[in-house]
Amino acid sequence: MAQRGSVGKCSLCSRAFDASVMTRHLKACAKAAAGPKAATCFHLVVEGGWGREYWLHLAVPVESPFSGIDYFLRNIWLECCGHMSAFRIAGESYSRSPLDSEEFDMGVALKRVLKIGMKFWYEYDFGSTTELQLKVAGVREFPVERKHPVLLLARNDPPEVRCEQCGQARAERICSDCQWSGKGWLCAACARKHRCESDYLLPVVNSPRAGVCGYTG
Numbered sequence: 001m002a003q004r005g006s007v008g009k010c011s012l013c014s015r016a017f018d019a020s021v022m023t024r025h026l027k028a029c030a031k032a033a034a035g036p037k038a039a040t041c042f043h044l045v046v047e048g049g050w051g052r053e054y055w056l057h058l059a060v061p062v063e064s065p066f067s068g069i070d071y072f073l074r075n076i077w078l079e080c081c082g083h084m085s086a087f088r089i090a091g092e093s094y095s096r097s098p099l100d101s102e103e104f105d106m107g108v109a110l111k112r113v114l115k116i117g118m119k120f121w122y123e124y125d126f127g128s129t130t131e132l133q134l135k136v137a138g139v140r141e142f143p144v145e146r147k148h149p150v151l152l153l154a155r156n157d158p159p160e161v162r163c164e165q166c167g168q169a170r171a172e173r174i175c176s177d178c179q180w181s182g183k184g185w186l187c188a189a190c191a192r193k194h195r196c197e198s199d200y201l202l203p204v205v206n207s208p209r210a211g212v213c214g215y216t217g
């Protein structure tokens, strides 16, 4: 996976690491040692973004349903206006309200479907789709909360993106209309001069859904 150079922070010990070594770090991080709240979890690596790197490491109890991951991803990265979503795993689809006998329910427990090393996909919004790739990096004990069973282990730092108009300053706004042509990420000065409706200008946020639909973080 092309992750070199993208830095992020371990949420457990607060130290920064390159994306390429984060999986290894989390397997060894002393703060992940089992405590009274420990539960057996899948360690998942989530990635998204075309050319820009956004990633999360999550610990999710093996008994938890996929809908818990759906809920977590919507909160941290995706939710704009309640679009539909689905997991695609080994040729099967898992959604919140399965449409027919071909689809499965997201309520199924992770351990019934996932195995170490498996890759699968998640899609949010079937129109302006944000597609994420997930990988099962391992299984071990992590200190999860009963109420919020998905534990954020690590997250990328916001990538610094240059203005696609002047190439000088850091991009601060994204024109949701122009971003598809590679000219939509704008610095403050270029955003003021931009000709599209101001409704199209969205903030730059640390998410693979930055600049899409009405996503503001």
Ligand SMILES: [Zn+2]
Pocket: 010, 011, 012, 013, 014, 015, 025, 026, 029, 030, 031
């Ligand atoms: Zn750590």
Ligand SMILES: [Zn+2]
Pocket: 080, 081, 082, 083, 213, 214, 215
């Ligand atoms: Zn939307």
Ligand SMILES: [Zn+2]
Pocket: 163, 164, 165, 166, 167, 168, 169, 186, 187, 188, 189, 190, 191
């Ligand atoms: Zn500019």
Ligand SMILES: [Zn+2]
Pocket: 175, 176, 177, 178, 194, 195, 196, 200
């Ligand atoms: Zn525009």
